[in-house]
Amino acid sequence: MESKEHVIDLPKRVYIGNDVILNVREYLTSLNLSDPFLIVTGPIxxxxxxxxxxxSIGDFKHEVIEVQSADIEEVNRVGEFAKQFKANTIIGIGGGSVIDVAKYVAFRIDKEFISIPTAPSHDGITSPFASIKGLGKPISVKAKGPLSIIADIQVLSSAPRRLINAGVGDTLGKFIAVRDWKLSSKITGEYYGDYTASLALLSAKHALSCTKLLNKDIRAGVRVLVEALISSGVAMGMAGSTRPASGSEHLFAHAIEMLYPGKGLHGELVAIGTILMAYVHGINWRKIKRAMKRVGLPTKAKEIGIPDEGVIKALTIAHSIRPERYTILGDRGLSWSSAEKIAKETGVIS
Ligand SMILES: NC(=O)C1=CN([C@@H]2O[C@H](COP(=O)(O)OP(=O)(O)OC[C@H]3O[C@@H](n4cnc5c(N)ncnc54)[C@H](OP(=O)(O)O)[C@@H]3O)[C@@H](O)[C@H]2O)C=CC1
Ligand SMILES: O=C(CO)COP(=O)(O)O
Ligand SMILES: [Zn+2]
Structure with a gap:
């Protein structure tokens, strides 16, 4: 029988360390990339x-374009600009939204993409997927994986603490995502990649240990966190989907994003989803909650302006967001009363 081709997108080179941003010109040259470069960034x-x-880029031909949010209108605008400018390479420098727009534009116009994260807030740093609003669903779509990642620890550790914590939250979610995946393989017969799942799980373990380190030594903690975020992205690249990195905890986050757009950072919502789904899976949700409190991640929905009813509603609709990906929420999802019980017992609502 002919086996279907499986393509693995992995970055060619990762530059990580203090002040690596000052050497970008040298890195671009060694990657054999030529100008013009389009630099996609945000206003801050x-x-x-x-x-x-x-x-660092000096006299390489380049243009800078600012994006306000990760939506399809911004993708179209940046894409048009890139074509007119005849950009050879797209460089995304910023948080998750900017990186997603840059990698999705690179995918659409088939150009190389360089990822320069400025906040360790998400694992889209490495992944060949992008979350773009306006494509119908709040879940990620196929995009261009980065040829190279330039992770400047000095820059990343001076990001606001809330963004750093969000990265911890996004990564803790992998404790649930890999369990949902394994469960699905037993129930639906879906392929389960042991190695890929182990890699995602390792990221979550590192994120957990980093909750102690971050309070003692921010740079050392951010370094561990960035490595965990990168490996989680590699796991997605190897799996060819976000399966190892996104399960029912992300479905909860997506449901909140749909009901309350703009409330809470992605990683904060995923972290709260992780407490809730750890309870449903019967694993130690208290340990996860303690770790979140240690760094200052919100553990109550009210802390990010989401009313208690909103949490219950999100829990009851989460299963319907991506029905093709089986999770602990099953095909029918949670009833209002069980959702309320879970949210109350975990202290996410009062
Ligand atoms: N593709 C994937 O696989 C994944 C994608 N995501 C997506 O990523 C997004 C979340 O990313 P996140 O980074 O949390 O949020 P955003 O990118 O939406 O926002 C980050 C904010 O922080 C600012 N910022 C970034 N770096 C710094 C810094 N060093 N100092 C000060 N401010 C800074 C940005 O500034 P500015 O205004 O300049 O942009 C922006 O205002 C979501 O859309 C989510 O869906 C999340 C996980 C995985
Ligand atoms: O956020 C992600 C991984 O951390 C991507 O997940 P989704 O595919 O659910 O959008
Ligand atoms: Zn995520």
């Missing part, structure tokens, strides 16, 4: 990290 990052990048 443009004034800080992106200006360091521009110093």
């Amino acid at each position: 990052v443009r004034k800080s990290a992106a200006s360091k990048l521009l110093e």
Whole structure:
């Protein structure tokens, strides 16, 4: 029988360390990339990290474009600009939204993509997927994986603590995602990649240990966190889907994003989803909650402006967001009363 081709997208080179952003010109040259470069960034990052990048790029032909959010209108605008400018390479420098727009534009116009994260807030740093609003569903779609990642620890550790914590939250979610995947393989017969799942699980373990380190030594903690985020992205690249990194905890986060757009960072919502789904899976949710409190991640929905009823509603609709991906929520999802019980017992609502 002919086996279907499986393509694994992995970055060619990862540059990680203090002040690596100052060497970008040298890295681009060694990757055999030629100008023009289109630098995609956001309004805050443009004034800080992106200006360091521009110093390094020097006289390479380039243009800078700012994006406000990760939606399809922004993708179209940046894509048009990239075509007119005849960009050879797209460089995304910023948080998750900017990186997603840059990698999705690179995918659509088939150009190389370089990922320069300025906040360790999400595992889209490495993944060949992008979350773009306006494509119908709040879940990620196929995009261009980065040829290279340039992770400047000095830049990443000076990101606001809330963004750093969000990265811990996104990564803790893998404790659930891999369990949902394994469960699905037993119930639906879906392929389960042991190695890929182990890699995602390892990221979650590192995120857990990093909750102690971050309070003692921010740079050392961020370094561990960034490595965990990168490996989780590698797991997605190997699986060819976000399966190892996104299960029922992400479905809860997506449901909240749909009901309350703009409330809470992605990683904060995933972290709360992780407490709830750890309870449903029967694993030690208290340990996860303690770790979240240690770094200052919100553990109650009210802390990020979500009413108690909103949490219950999100729990009851989460299963319907991606029905093709089986999770502990099953095909029917949670009833209102069981959702309320779970949210109350875990202290997510009062
Ligand atoms: N593709 C994938 O596989 C994944 C994608 N995601 C997606 O990523 C997004 C979440 O990313 P997240 O980073 O949490 O949030 P956003 O990118 O939406 O926002 C981050 C904010 O922090 C600012 N910022 C970034 N770096 C710094 C810094 N060093 N100092 C000060 N401010 C900074 C940004 O500034 P500015 O205004 O300049 O942009 C922006 O305002 C979601 O859309 C989520 O769906 C999440 C996980 C995986
Ligand atoms: O956020 C992600 C992984 O952390 C991507 O997940 P989704 O595929 O559910 O959007
Ligand atoms: Zn995520």
